[in-house]
Structure formats: C-alpha cells, structure tokens
Amino acid sequence: MFVKDNEPLISQADFIQVTAEAVRDVFRGEQILTPQIRCSHAIKGRVPEAKDKPAAQLQDWERTLYYERMMFCIEIPTLFEQVGGNQLTLVVGGVKSFNLDNLWNKKGSPEHFKVFVGFKNMVCTNLCVRTDGLLGDFRVSSLEQLRQGVLQLLRSYDEHRHLRQLEALTRYSLTEHQFAQLIGRCRMYQHLPTAAKQRIPALLYGDQQLGTVVRDYYRDENFCRDNDGSINLWKFYNLFTEANKSSYIDTFLPKSINALDFTFQVQDALDGNNARNWYLS
Known part of the structure; x- marks a missing residue:
C-alpha cells in the first residue's frame, strides 16, 4: 500500500x-x-x-x-x-x-x-x-x-503467571443473586453520568453483548450456570470472551483485556479485598 x-x-x-x-x-x-x-x-x-x-x-x-x-x-x-x-x-x-x-x-x-x-x-x-x-x-x-x-x-x-491467574478463577463463584445484581449494574454503568463513571472500573461491553452473556448463562454448553444457579468466575469470564466475538477487529483486543480485568475485580470483591466494588454493592 x-x-x-x-x-x-x-x-x-x-x-x-x-x-x-x-x-x-x-x-x-x-x-x-x-x-x-x-x-x-x-x-x-x-x-x-x-x-x-x-x-x-x-x-x-x-x-x-x-x-x-x-x-x-x-x-x-x-x-x-x-x-x-x-x-x-x-x-x-x-x-x-x-x-x-x-x-x-x-x-x-x-x-x-x-x-x-x-x-x-x-x-x-x-x-x-x-x-x-x-x-x-x-x-x-x-x-x-x-x-x-x-x-x-x-x-x-509471563505465560505461567497468566495460567495461574486463570486457574484461580475456577475457585471463586457467584450466586445467582450476585450474578443478577452484577449484570444489572453492568447495564446501569453505560448510562451513568460521566463524573460517576470516573469513580468506577470501566466496562467496555454494551447492552447487546451483556444480553449475550445473560443468554449464555442459561444456554451455553460449556459455560452455563450450575444447577443451583451459581457460576464460577472461569465460566463467567468465558461468557464475556464469547460475547466479545461480535466486536469489531478494532475493539476486540481492548475488550478482551477488559473482560479479564473486570473478572479480576469481581474476584477481589469476593475475596474481601475490594469491599466497595460498585458492581456487587
């Protein structure tokens, strides 16, 4: 060219x-x-x-x-x-x-x-x-x-550190109530005033992709919820990376990073390290 x-x-x-x-x-x-x-x-x-x-x-x-x-x-x-x-x-x-x-x-x-x-x-x-x-x-x-x-x-x-972090996600789970609350907050985030957004960890996924996450929570063959409605964070993370497949080439990689960072923030909240996590509060 x-x-x-x-x-x-x-x-x-x-x-x-x-x-x-x-x-x-x-x-x-x-x-x-x-x-x-x-x-x-x-x-x-x-x-x-x-x-x-x-x-x-x-x-x-x-x-x-x-x-x-x-x-x-x-x-x-x-x-x-x-x-x-x-x-x-x-x-x-x-x-x-x-x-x-x-x-x-x-x-x-x-x-x-x-x-x-x-x-x-x-x-x-x-x-x-x-x-x-x-x-x-x-x-x-x-x-x-x-x-x-x-x-x-x-x-x-550091591929070994990456793998350890991914494996650790399998040891944390959201209840059905926590998942529903978190998704609701995710949908609210897109409509918050700019000043409020600046105080909250960014989420790059819009309503359409969040809808895909919710659909696959019930239907995905590999990453759907357990019988009691709970879902571990490894599956939760993969619901977002699956939804990311509909992203344009330009935004695919930033959203891929955002999915992992967002899941780590949820993990920290479940671990008690981030008690003020807005998405789960």
Whole structure:
C-alpha cells in the first residue's frame, strides 16, 4: 500500500511474516501452525504507475485490492494447559487497521500496530489475553522496529503467571443473586453520568453483548450456570470472551483485556479485598 506520494507502508503481509519469524525465534522446537487470517473493509486501489489514470481506463493489472483491517493468530499447540476442564493453547497474533494511520502525513510517520500473546480456549476458541501480553498501540516506522517490539513482547510475557491467574478463577463463584445484581449494574454503568463513571472500573461491553452473556448463562454448553444457579468466575469470564466475538477487529483486543480485568475485580470483591466494588454493592 502507498500514501499519496507513493511512499510504501508496512504491509499486512510483512506484519504477519515478521511476527511469525519472531514466534519461531522465541519458541524454537515447538510446533507452530500456519497463521489464521481474517480481513474486512475491502479497499480498491491502483498501482503507483497508474495514479493519474481515470478509473475507467485502468487495466486489470493496474488494479489493486487491500483490506483496511486485518487480524491474525498463530497457534502453538505444543504449549498447552488445562484450566477448568478446558485445554488452552498458546497463541500469538496481531491487528493492523490502516484507518488508525494518518496516511496523508509526512514521510516516516509511525504506523499503528496491535500485537498480542495469550491463550485460546480450544473448546470454544475464546481468546484469553492479559495486559502484559498486549501491545495495544504499538507505533513503528520500520520492519526492524516492528520485529524488535514483537520479540520484546514475547520474551517478557509471563505465560505461567497468566495460567495461574486463570486457574484461580475456577475457585471463586457467584450466586445467582450476585450474578443478577452484577449484570444489572453492568447495564446501569453505560448510562451513568460521566463524573460517576470516573469513580468506577470501566466496562467496555454494551447492552447487546451483556444480553449475550445473560443468554449464555442459561444456554451455553460449556459455560452455563450450575444447577443451583451459581457460576464460577472461569465460566463467567468465558461468557464475556464469547460475547466479545461480535466486536469489531478494532475493539476486540481492548475488550478482551477488559473482560479479564473486570473478572479480576469481581474476584477481589469476593475475596474481601475490594469491599466497595460498585458492581456487587
């Protein structure tokens, strides 16, 4: 892809390739699967040599097609663990949205990338991402800067701590009454005055996705409530990561992080460390 003066940008293909090379470097000897890629928002363009031609006169070889938004995942199936009876496997991936870049700016302007490492729940393909496994607004001007940033993220990510935190969620449960109260507060949060919201931990899920959480509380084959109406926090967390599948590529990763942070806040409240948790008060 090119900006107005035909300066080349870092392509989505180069982004995937650089990340895959970093994964092979950091996880030597492990089985690494082919990247899975999803694209959206097709943009029709042209090769630089045809920049002054009328659209009707373009030949097929002069036409180009790229996608404004792309997300990919690289699974490492030999790195896995069991949590709550579900197998989790390590995944690395990224998001590139050209709409976040100022393509009409001066040459050399940093481009935006999102890179993550976490676990995929194999029973449902829900993605579990932790704060230290995400570069949410990574800005670089070259492939080498991109490569070094991905390597640093992969080497600093503490997968064992992440797994311990996820496993701990299986030991905490909400009663049906607590779940109902919490969901009610979640729906109220979206309509609070701005000043009140600033005093409460943020929740990025709107009414439609909260409705999905409630529906799956009753119906989900893997994460529904127990017979007495209670639900452990591992299942509760997965209700949110399941609802997150309806998010746009741009907001998917921030909401994934928010789901885990929000669940940790509920865990702290149940543990007595956060007695003033607004959602359960």
